Amino acid sequence: MTSDALLAVRDLSVEFATPRGVVRAVREVTLEVRRGECLAIVGESGSGKSQLFLGSFGLLAARGSARGSVRFDGQQLLGADPGPLRSVRGTRVAMVFQDPMNSLTPHLTIGRQLTEVVLDRDLLGPQEARARSLEALRAVRMPDPAARLRQYPHELSGGQRQRAVLAMALMTEPDLIVADEPTTALDVTVQAQVLDVLREARDRGLALVLITHDLGVVAGIADRVAVMYSGRIVESAPVRELFAAPAHPYTAALLRSVPRLDTPLADRLASIEGQPPHPGEERPGCAFAPRCPSAMEACRSSLPRLRSAGDRSVACHLPCSGTAFAP
Amino acid sequence: MAGSTPASVMTDGGLWADARRRLRGNRAAVAAAVVVVLLVLAALLGPLVSPYALDHVDWTLSPLASPPSLEDAHWFGTDSNGRDLFVRVWSGTQVSLLVALLATAVSVVIGVAWGATAGYVGGRLDGWMMRVVDVLYALPYMFFVIILTVVFGRSLWLIFLAIGAVGWLTMARIVRGQALALRQREFVAAAVTLGLPAHQIIARHIVPNVLGTVIVYATLTVPQVILFESFLSFLGLGVQEPLTSLGRLVAEGALEMETAPWQLLAPSVVLATLLLALNFLGDGLRDALDPRQG
Amino acid sequence: MSEQLLKVRGLTVRFPMRREGLIGPRRWLTAVDAVDLEVAAGQSVGIVGESGCGKSTLARAILALVVPQGGTIEWRGQSMRLDDAAALKQMRRELQVVFQDPVGSLDPRMTIGESVAEALLALQGPQAPGAAATRVAASLREVGLDPALATRYPHELSGGQCQRAAIARAIVARPRLLVCDEAVSALDVSVQAQIVNLLDELRQRHGLALLFISHNLAVVRHLCDEVVVLYLGRVVERASREQIFAAPRHPYTRALLAAVPHPDPAQAARTGLVAMREVDAVPQSATAAVPGCAYLPRCPFAESNCRTQAPRLEDAGGGQLIACHRWRELPVAR
Numbered sequence: 011m012t013s014d015a016l017l018a019v020r021d022l023s024v025e026f027a028t029p030r031g032v033v034r035a036v037r038e039v040t041l042e043v044r045r046g047e048c049l050a051i052v053g054e055s056g057s058g059k060s061q062l063f064l065g066s067f068g069l070l071a072a073r074g075s076a077r078g079s080v081r082f083d084g085q086q087l088l089g090a091d092p093g094p095l096r097s098v099r100g101t102r103v104a105m106v107f108q109d110p111m112n113s114l115t116p117h118l119t120i121g122r123q124l125t126e127v128v129l130d131r132d133l134l135g136p137q138e139a140r141a142r143s144l145e146a147l148r149a150v151r152m153p154d155p156a157a158r159l160r161q162y163p164h165e166l167s168g169g170q171r172q173r174a175v176l177a178m179a180l181m182t183e184p185d186l187i188v189a190d191e192p193t194t195a196l197d198v199t200v201q202a203q204v205l206d207v208l209r210e211a212r213d214r215g216l217a218l219v220l221i222t223h224d225l226g227v228v229a230g231i232a233d234r235v236a237v238m239y240s241g242r243i244v245e246s247a248p249v250r251e252l253f254a255a256p257a258h259p260y261t262a263a264l265l266r267s268v269p270r271l272d273t274p275l276a277d278r279l280a281s282i283e284g285q286p287p288h289p290g291e292e293r294p295g296c297a298f299a300p301r302c303p304s305a306m307e308a309c310r311s312s313l314p315r316l317r318s319a320g321d322r323s324v325a326c327h328l329p330c331s332g333t334a335f336a337p
Numbered sequence: 338m339a340g341s342t343p344a345s346v347m348t349d350g351g352l353w354a355d356a357r358r359r360l361r362g363n364r365a366a367v368a369a370a371v372v373v374v375l376l377v378l379a380a381l382l383g384p385l386v387s388p389y390a391l392d393h394v395d396w397t398l399s400p401l402a403s404p405p406s407l408e409d410a411h412w413f414g415t416d417s418n419g420r421d422l423f424v425r426v427w428s429g430t431q432v433s434l435l436v437a438l439l440a441t442a443v444s445v446v447i448g449v450a451w452g453a454t455a456g457y458v459g460g461r462l463d464g465w466m467m468r469v470v471d472v473l474y475a476l477p478y479m480f481f482v483i484i485l486t487v488v489f490g491r492s493l494w495l496i497f498l499a500i501g502a503v504g505w506l507t508m509a510r511i512v513r514g515q516a517l518a519l520r521q522r523e524f525v526a527a528a529v530t531l532g533l534p535a536h537q538i539i540a541r542h543i544v545p546n547v548l549g550t551v552i553v554y555a556t557l558t559v560p561q562v563i564l565f566e567s568f569l570s571f572l573g574l575g576v577q578e579p580l581t582s583l584g585r586l587v588a589e590g591a592l593e594m595e596t597a598p599w600q601l602l603a604p605s606v607v608l609a610t611l612l613l614a615l616n617f618l619g620d621g622l623r624d625a626l627d628p629r630q631g
Numbered sequence: 632m633s634e635q636l637l638k639v640r641g642l643t644v645r646f647p648m649r650r651e652g653l654i655g656p657r658r659w660l661t662a663v664d665a666v667d668l669e670v671a672a673g674q675s676v677g678i679v680g681e682s683g684c685g686k687s688t689l690a691r692a693i694l695a696l697v698v699p700q701g702g703t704i705e706w707r708g709q710s711m712r713l714d715d716a717a718a719l720k721q722m723r724r725e726l727q728v729v730f731q732d733p734v735g736s737l738d739p740r741m742t743i744g745e746s747v748a749e750a751l752l753a754l755q756g757p758q759a760p761g762a763a764a765t766r767v768a769a770s771l772r773e774v775g776l777d778p779a780l781a782t783r784y785p786h787e788l789s790g791g792q793c794q795r796a797a798i799a800r801a802i803v804a805r806p807r808l809l810v811c812d813e814a815v816s817a818l819d820v821s822v823q824a825q826i827v828n829l830l831d832e833l834r835q836r837h838g839l840a841l842l843f844i845s846h847n848l849a850v851v852r853h854l855c856d857e858v859v860v861l862y863l864g865r866v867v868e869r870a871s872r873e874q875i876f877a878a879p880r881h882p883y884t885r886a887l888l889a890a891v892p893h894p895d896p897a898q899a900a901r902t903g904l905v906a907m908r909e910v911d912a913v914p915q916s917a918t919a920a921v922p923g924c925a926y927l928p929r930c931p932f933a934e935s936n937c938r939t940q941a942p943r944l945e946d947a948g949g950g951q952l953i954a955c956h957r958w959r960e961l962p963v964a965r
Binding site for chain 3: 054055092167168194197198200201202205223224225226227228229230249250252258263264265267269270271272275276277280281282283285286288
Binding site: 499522523524525527528529530532533541542545546 | 641657691695696719720723724728731732735736737738739740746749750753754765797850
């Protein structure tokens with residue numbers, strides 16, 4: 011736990027009250043994001059990866075509640091008053107969601123939506139706002155930026171829309187961008203360009219959280235990776251080490267099951283049996299035990315705690331080959 | 338025909354059983370359903386329980402309009418003509434319910450068939466079908482009802498036909514909108530690739546998926562119909578003496594509000610309770626029929 | 632020589648767009664532009680391309696869900712016309728589909744058992760009492776679902792289970808060709824692998840042919856013997872799996888393959904665009920009647936010829952077809 015972490019999440023839990031009981035989407039998650047670093051959160055449906063950040067920044071749906079501690083640059087966000095929270099959210103932290111059509115208002119021009127971000131907060135005057143919006147569009151490599159300012163979202167292609175949303179995120183020159191599946195809906199060629207833009211932003215000192223299930227994207231841009239399963243972090247490591255020697259069986263299985271272009275063809279894809287757990291599914295032991303090829307008795311009855319060694323951690327009962335993990 | 342419909346080969350009407358189960362779990366809806374059932378029973382049995390007939394004028398009273406009393410079995414009091422209100426209120430409830438249910442049924446059947454076909458088939462057929470709806474919508478409604486009354490004479494059947502004939506228009510529009518949206522869904526494309534003919538797709542895939550909206554709108558229609566019917570009665574075009582309806586009773590009672598408040602009280606309370614209960618029940622039905630809410 | 636199931640020649644599908652002005656000429660969006668395609672029995676053909684390339688429209692035209700403006704579709708030697716009801720019925724029995732959205736492709740008001748039964752009854756007529764339920768159970772078992780799930784509704788099942796149910800519905804009447812329109816794209820990664828394996832198994836067990844439409848090149852490489860690359864409605868390259876992935880020749884194919892990020896940080900640094908000039912080929916280009924090559928705006932190898940003359944598909948040897956004026960000059964290895 012370093013003190014220069016830009017975002018420090020400690021024991022964050024997010025719950026939803028539903029007619030059928032309490033659904034725990036995020037369970038005691040602890041992680042950090044440092045300046046100028048890209049942290050990738052990998053997980054499938056029901057892992058809680060999106061709720062983790064929605065909960066951190068006060069964006070949960072009505073029946074949701076978050077507990078724990080979330081500090082941004084030292085300032086506690088959970089339970090903060092709406093005023094201070096809003097001054098952080100949207101100015102120093104920007105969020106980018108998966109479907110750009112949902113983030114863009116259909117009846118306002120792109121230019122208007124870009125300038126609105128800074129004008130509403132009285133950060134810039136109208137002239138400067140316009141200048142910055144052009145800069146932002148250029149930074150995201152939007153073709154013909156001046157023309158785009160006058161256009162409406164439906165006149166842009168999917169890739170252009172996503173870049174417009176990224177430009178909106180850059181308008182306030184934030185310290186951290188949280189991007190939830192930003193390239194999933196995009197063509198692979200456009201995805202490559204959007205990733206280039208994100209990489210450049212990170213190289214300029216911006217901290218980046220990338221929530222995704224696409225391991226190729228993770229390999230391309232992340233510095234560190236945290237793998238989530240059923241609301242918990244099961245493994246976290248620097249990106250090269252995670253791919254080279256995954257410690258958790260889930261991470262290993264996930265890596266094996268992704269079809270790749272650069273490896274010899276196999277008869278069958280190595281798939282993981284069963285399906286990802288429903289959000290809030292409760293189990294006494296490890297959530298991955300039913301699908302784990304190496305599950306032992308202990309795995310089904312007791313929950314493995316996250317153990318760390320250096321900059322790697324893993325939550326698994328199995329003794330791990332290679333790095334020794336202190337309890 | 339056994340063995341020829343998917344539902345019959347797999348389960349015994351599984352969807353409706355599921356819906357019933359869900360409805361039973363919704364306490365507000367169950368309470369509302371109980372209230373509606375009680376009101377219906379009261380409407381049917383009320384006039385039988387009372388010693389008085391619907392149009393019997395009780396000359397023993399002085400004045401003719403008298404407040405509720407237990408001794409002479411005028412439990413709701415009497416109206417300005419000396420007729421027992423208990424009997425009149427429940428008879429009126431019968432008439433209101435009958436008119437509302439039948440008129441709504443007519444508008445649902447015609448509206449759903451029209452709207453689902455227009456929405457699913459689309460193209461020029463849709464255009465023509467909805468132009469018919471637009472033209473009918475533009476007709477002066479009252480004018481239409483008056484003409485019908487003049488031609489066919491005043492009768493209860495005419496009222497539901499008239500109301501139903503107009504009620505289906507909005508239903509058709511709503512259903513058509515839903516059908517248009519449903520047509521884009523992949524399960525409809527899947528049904529087309531099975532080679533199913535249009536009428537089967539409409540009946541099996543479109544209509545069941547619009548039922549939720551139809552039910553909700555139908556339960557909203559019922560109170561509208563009751564109110565509209567009382568308006569007609571007020572103009573002398575609706576239910577004729579000696580038959581009466583809740584709306585008519587409320588209208589009459591409102592005139593005597595200051596001197597004989599009981600005349601307004603009983604029918605209003607019954608009407609309000611009925612409408613509230615129908616709304617809760619409609620909500621419950623909508624939730625029960627939409628599998629995703631389960 | 633296996634039987635040729637599907638033969639598509641010169642298929643063109645256009646959609647009308649708004650007129651220019653009030654009385655100007657009507658503009659058309661050409662979604663599929665003179666596409667040729669064949670699928671033989673037991674063969675697995677992949678169609679790849681990005682958004683706006685027309686692959687979904689192509690699938691719909693083949694399934695007789697949209698009316699093409701030009702070209703022919705032959706099913707087992709018989710020409711398919713939308714007004715020939717009997718022939719269409721026969722084709723539907725043998726040509727089935729699995730769509731992208733697992734939950735959306737099942738009627739939310741029918742249990743999955745009923746959905747599968749509906750397919751059986753529609754394609755093979757009324758069944759003896761009990762026989763249908765047995766076949767539905769068998770179909771569910773074949774796709775790895777517990778037959779007890781037949782009484783569940785789509786919203787009660789996970790995405791992977793719904794997609795298995797959709798596959799069960801598609802194969803219950805024993806089709807000969809299965810069109811998969813982005814059938815694994817909406818699934819979680821771990822489930823994707825399961826479904827891909829399932830499709831492969833079904834293929835081998837029943838000699839089922841596959842027409843697999845996807846933007847995921849790695850999955851296509853795993854599953855398909857032959858690959859067709861579409862760009863703005865036109866076929867730009869067609870080759871066997873080995874040829875396409877080891878030695879792509881069309882500039883677009885190369886760009887596509889180069890842009891796929893490898894799940895390997897050591898290699899990821901090398902992922903990049905193979906010099907693409909203009910970033911977004913917006914589908915609007917498909918509206919203008921483009922005289923030259925459709926890929927021109929983005930092609931780093933374009934020359935004057937490319938602007939005026941649309942390239943035809945030429946055989947580069949070994950059955951690899953390419954539509955590019957300069958394919959002979961371009962270096963072969965990626």
